[in-house]
Amino acid sequence: DETVVRRDRFSGGPARGFLSSLSDDERIFAADLAVDRAHVVMLAEQGIIEDDVTGEILAALDEIEADGHDALTDGEDVHEAVESAVIERVGPAGGKMHTARSRNDEVAACIRYRMRADLLATIATVIEARQRFVEMALETRGIVMPGYTHLQPAQPTTVGHWIASYEQALQRDTSRLLDAYGRVNQNPLGSAAFAGTPFDVDRERTAELLGFAGVAENSMDASATRDFLVEVTAALANLATTLSGLAEDVIVMASKGHVELADEYSSTSSIMPQKKNPDTLELVRGRSGDATAGLNGLLTNLKGQPRAYNRDLQRAGRHAWDAIDSVTESVEVAAGAVTTAEWPVETLRDAAGEGFSTATGVADLLAMAGMPFRTAHEVVAEAAETLGPEENAPDYETLDAVCADIVGEPLSQFVDREAVEDALDPVQSVAMRDSRGGPAPEAVTEALDTAQQRLDED
Numbered sequence: 384d385e386t387v388v389r390r391d392r393f394s395g396g397p398a399r400g401f402l403s404s405l406s407d408d409e410r411i412f413a414a415d416l417a418v419d420r421a422h423v424v425m426l427a428e429q430g431i432i433e434d435d436v437t438g439e440i441l442a443a444l445d446e447i448e449a450d451g452h453d454a455l456t457d458g459e460d461v462h463e464a465v466e467s468a469v470i471e472r473v474g475p476a477g478g479k480m481h482t483a484r485s486r487n488d489e490v491a492a493c494i495r496y497r498m499r500a501d502l503l504a505t506i507a508t509v510i511e512a513r514q515r516f517v518e519m520a521l522e523t524r525g526i527v528m529p530g531y532t533h534l535q536p537a538q539p540t541t542v543g544h545w546i547a548s549y550e551q552a553l554q555r556d557t558s559r560l561l562d563a564y565g566r567v568n569q570n571p572l573g574s575a576a577f578a579g580t581p582f583d584v585d586r587e588r589t590a591e592l593l594g595f596a597g598v599a600e601n602s603m604d605a606s607a608t609r610d611f612l613v614e615v616t617a618a619l620a621n622l623a624t625t626l627s628g629l630a631e632d633v634i635v636m637a638s639k640g641h642v643e644l645a646d647e648y649s650s651t652s653s654i655m656p657q658k659k660n661p662d663t664l665e666l667v668r669g670r671s672g673d674a675t676a677g678l679n680g681l682l683t684n685l686k687g688q689p690r691a692y693n694r695d696l697q698r699a700g701r702h703a704w705d706a707i708d709s710v711t712e713s714v715e716v717a718a719g720a721v722t723t724a725e726w727p728v729e730t731l732r733d734a735a736g737e738g739f740s741t742a743t744g745v746a747d748l749l750a751m752a753g754m755p756f757r758t759a760h761e762v763v764a765e766a767a768e769t770l771g772p773e774e775n776a777p778d779y780e781t782l783d784a785v786c787a788d789i790v791g792e793p794l795s796q797f798v799d800r801e802a803v804e805d806a807l808d809p810v811q812s813v814a815m816r817d818s819r820g821g822p823a824p825e826a827v828t829e830a831l832d833t834a835q836q837r838l839d840e841d
């Protein structure tokens with residue numbers, strides 16, 4: 384028949400494989416069948432094609448689905464191959480399936496349909512990770528650990544406050560993914576090649592049949608845009624960056640003996656028998672490159688493409704598929720590695736006092752007693768200068784002497800010895816910082832209540 388003859392002419396010769404996306408299109412095989420079904424049902428309802436032909440086409444599509452993607456051969460992509468397989472079963476009337484559409488609106492619909500499902504799975508995985516982090520944060524909100532800035536000991540915090548910080552970031556990642564979902568979930572079908580169709584198609588109906596929330600209005604935009612993939616991939620790159628920071632934290636902690644990863648999330652060395660390495664988290668860190676590469680590849684593919692459809696677009700989707708597969712696995716593994724790890728309470732508490740990390744708390748205490756914060760900062764800094772290499776904090780007497788020297792009054796004019804000694808203790812130091820969102824266990828508990836409410840809404 385005509386279609387087959389034309390296809391033979393344009394079969395590509397030596398470029399055939401280069402032109403073909405058939406094997407890549409396995410990703411959208413099921414989506415293509417769904418889109419075909421919705422389209423032919425709409426055509427029949429609109430009286431554009433006959434009911435009996437529609438029935439035969441739908442039956443053929445069921446058979447094609449049962450045979451699977453690998454049974455497809457005749458066509459340069461899944462859309463042609465499915466159409467050929469329909470015609471093979473129904474005869475030339477099967478070619479009515481392609482009335483009032485083009486592969487351009489068809490492939491756009493397939494990508495959106497499949498991406499919607501993938502996004503939902505990813506969002507569910509992120510939500511699951513957040514739930515595990517909230518539970519872990521509740522359990523570990525009393526475990527004091529060192530907090531760092533510039534990788535230098537800064538102030539003591541808790542494991543719970545630290546992991547809750549990542550739950551918070553994942554909350555925003557969830558909302559970016561949900562936001563992208565809304566713009567993915569629009570129906571491009573009915574825009575045909577780009578210029579619409581003379582047939583009386585019902586675009587709302589195909590939207591309804593495919594579960595799209597709305598219609599991508601302008602036919603030229605609907606058939607050509609892939610900006611929704613950019614949004615998804617950008618949200619994934621952001622998520623992957625969040626995860627890479629988490630992974631890096633745990634890798635550093637593991638290097639100091641501040642965390643013990645479960646064996647299932649560790650690897651060993653082929654030569655050094657004593658090694659237990661945080662390889663899973665190194666791969667999470669490394670995979671952030673997959674998402675960034677995807678975003679870069681996608682934007683580079685799309686940049687400067689003229690309206691309307693260009694074949695470049697056949698190479699756009701892969702960047703987003705690779706990114707979503709890679710990052711979703713990272714979420715699972717990162718959440719698994721962190722929530723199954725053991726936190727050595729004593730080691731962490733000892734480390735939390737290292738490097739005079741309670742200094743800010745002592746300065747805060749003096750400031751609360753009325754000394755200007757800048758002066759308090761100076762007193763504590765001066766006392767810190769006296770520390771020997773093995774010492775983690777100055778004693779009360781040193782602070783007292785420095786205070787007398789700088790302020791002209793002894794420390795006891797401002798605070799009593801007991802309060803200073805509390806402030807020098809990492810556990811008390813954390814407990815003092817009970818401002819909203821802070822690390823004190825009650826503040827963490829309160830923040831986790833809000834986090835849990837948000838999680839239930841998401």
Ligand code: ARG
Nearest residue numbers: 404460486487490692696697
């Ligand atoms: N396989 C193509 C894609 O993935 C769809 C085909 C549209 N081809 C065309 N020559 N108009 O983008």
